Amino acid sequence: MNTTDLAAQQKFVDYAVGHPHLVKAYDAALAAIRGANNGCQVVIVAGPTGVGKTRMAAGLCTSLKEDYANESGQNPEQIPVLYGNAVAAQGACFSWKDFYTRLLTRSGEPMTDKKLAIDRQQNLFADVTLAHYKQNSTADALRIAAENCLRLRKVRCLIIDEAHHMLMVRKNDMASLEFQFEAIKSLALETQTTIVLVGTYRLLDIRDLSGQLVRRSEIIHFPRYDCRDKDQKLQFAGVLKQFLEELPVKHSLSHVRDFRHFYNKTSGEIGILKDWLVRALNRYYQAKKKPGFDMDFLDRYALDNKALRTIATEALLGENKLADISEDALSQLYMGGLAVIPEEQVKPSAPQKKKGTVGRRSPHRDAVGVANV
Ligand SMILES: Nc1ncnc2c1ncn2[C@@H]1O[C@H](COP(=O)(O)OP(=O)(O)O)[C@@H](O)[C@H]1O
Numbered sequence: 001m002n003t004t005d006l007a008a009q010q011k012f013v014d015y016a017v018g019h020p021h022l023v024k025a026y027d028a029a030l031a032a033i034r035g036a037n038n039g040c041q042v043v044i045v046a047g048p049t050g051v052g053k054t055r056m057a058a059g060l061c062t063s064l065k066e067d068y069a070n071e072s073g074q075n076p077e078q079i080p081v082l083y084g085n086a087v088a089a090q091g092a093c094f095s096w097k098d099f100y101t102r103l104l105t106r107s108g109e110p111m112t113d114k115k116l117a118i119d120r121q122q123n124l125f126a127d128v129t130l131a132h133y134k135q136n137s138t139a140d141a142l143r144i145a146a147e148n149c150l151r152l153r154k155v156r157c158l159i160i161d162e163a164h165h166m167l168m169v170r171k172n173d174m175a176s177l178e179f180q181f182e183a184i185k186s187l188a189l190e191t192q193t194t195i196v197l198v199g200t201y202r203l204l205d206i207r208d209l210s211g212q213l214v215r216r217s218e219i220i221h222f223p224r225y226d227c228r229d230k231d232q233k234l235q236f237a238g239v240l241k242q243f244l245e246e247l248p249v250k251h252s253l254s255h256v257r258d259f260r261h262f263y264n265k266t267s268g269e270i271g272i273l274k275d276w277l278v279r280a281l282n283r284y285y286q287a288k289k290k291p292g293f294d295m296d297f298l299d300r301y302a303l304d305n306k307a308l309r310t311i312a313t314e315a316l317l318g319e320n321k322l323a324d325i326s327e328d329a330l331s332q333l334y335m336g337g338l339a340v341i342p343e344e345q346v347k348p349s350a351p352q353k354k355k356g357t358v359g360r361r362s363p364h365r366d367a368v369g370v371a372n373v
């Protein structure tokens, strides 16, 4: 690729559209963060994958840093806004140790690895068994270090992208799920930091757990464009038009004629659309013999329909979860009491029974010195 093509491609990659859903979610998130009570609130930004959440989070970071520019100018040690990813769990559950370590490293905390010196701590506290240390106390030590760091660095806002990874627990393990959010909430409370969780609709599981958990949090929805709504359909077409006009190559694509196909191949999500165009543009520039930049060419780099079906289903389920109930339904609850709530919501889920192998005894101690009869 020559330097002219490279520059043209980069210009298109950097091109950003301030579309209506983004502007609305961005303003709502910024207002929620700025208005957080004593800085001890959790703001949840939820939306489907590929809608543009990460890009929006980067924008929030920039705006908030400007907010605190004066304060941090006077105190060079301060990190007013800290941004990071919640990395997916390697095992079944999210790793808090990994999270705290990354948080400390990102904030420039020295000797993070020393805070993990399990064996040395073992020498100091020889009466505590090592296994216990490895499982709990390392995470505890790191949590305390992370809390201290957030306090000392006067972090006002901690933005965690891909935060749905933090809620990775074993299937149907509601107690662990509740613990995950409790841990996030107490980090916010202990350090007076506003925590912004950015992620997919999976984050909404927090809200469904209990009223107490959501009291200190605010949910911001960043949705895709829904073609069943006439206004949203027009808005998506508007963004498509802007992207097509900005494409640095000659093409025959139309935001009117090709609307349906573009919509179908993106689920109405701006990030998926942008990534698709960037992918095609890159292959176009790489090609020695230039192909026509038309729908057939674009289709080679589109997501397949099965992947889109998964994305669309997740989006529809998430939108459904966020849809509020009617006031009538609420009145019915007040008047009818628990009888109107579906049974599965009232009964706590039964603990899962461990499965054993038929014919094999479960391990347990036999009584010593007594005949087994
Ligand atoms: N408003 C926008 N204008 C231009 N490009 C965008 C916009 N929103 C998202 N993108 C681009 O689309 C791609 C996917 O967006 P991303 O923020 O990663 O989505 P998400 O985090 O929701 O999965 C990224 O390359 C991003 O830069």
Ligand SMILES: [Mg+2]
Binding pocket: 053, 054, 055, 161, 162
């Ligand atoms: Mg993202």
